[in-house]
Amino acid sequence: MVGFSGVVLDVDGTLIRGSEPIPGAIEAVERLRSAGFAVAFVSNNPIRTREAYCDRLASVGFSLDAEELITAGTVTAQHLARERGDETFYVIGEDGLYEQLHGAGLELTEAYDRADTLVASIDRGFDYETLTHALWALSNPEVRFVGTDPDRTIPTEDREVPGSGAIINAVAGVTGREPDAIMGKPAPTAVEALERTLGVDAAECLIVGDRLDTDIAMGERAGMTTALVHTGVTDGRALDASEFEPDHVLDSIAEIGRLL
Secondary structure, eight states, rough: OOOOOOEEEEOOOTEEEEEOOOTTHHHHHHHHHHOOEEEEEEEEOOOHHHHHHHHHHTTTTTOOOOGGGEHHHHHHHHHHHHTTSSSSEEEESSSSHHHHHTTTTOOEEEEEGGGGGGOOOOOTTTOHHEEEEEEEHTTTTSSSSSSSSOSEEEESSSSSSEOEEEEEEEHHHTTTOSSSOSSSSSHHHHHHHHHHHHSSGGGGEEEEEOOOOIIIIHHHHTOEEEEEESSSSEEEHHHHOOOOOOSSSSSSGGGGGGOO
């Protein structure tokens, strides 16, 4: 059955939920490595740096290197550094995103009226004043509007909580402007990042994830083999109603052996 040489694994909702590994996930990752597959871990969570994310996964039992991780934060920082490295950025986000953007050599400003680009992301301190500044910044049509990732919610141990998409949609709603670009899954920028990480074409990869509109959508568009797991945000009703159809459906990552 195997028709792939690399495996892309979503993190939240696929390998972990909140701070706990999903049962069988650690063993599934080791099984993939033992079978000789190149493995990359891809998350739309922009808050943590690669190193912090690696430490988070290692602390609950996963074995990986930071270089195997791709996050919406790293994708955003790397893309903006390559394409718009001479610009000034006003950021709606948290400390981890600021660290990644600053680490990529980008100039950040707290003055909304000095920005060439506004970057919007999850911000658990988001308030009316921030929304007002976003409105004023984007009233200039020459200021670009970029989002780190489209995830409206994030799964936790108990229930879902708002994610970057919620903030991006709030800014889009008040400004009447859709983002010029959204990084992270399912954007082509994320596909390019995983190809660089794995060293293989996306079409030669399996992607396993819990979201139809990011994980499975990205896989379909890039020609990847796709597998949906039911341990995150997608249930049977959502699958039946979706325009995206995974090649495989698993109860959890623990069933990965079915595809090998």
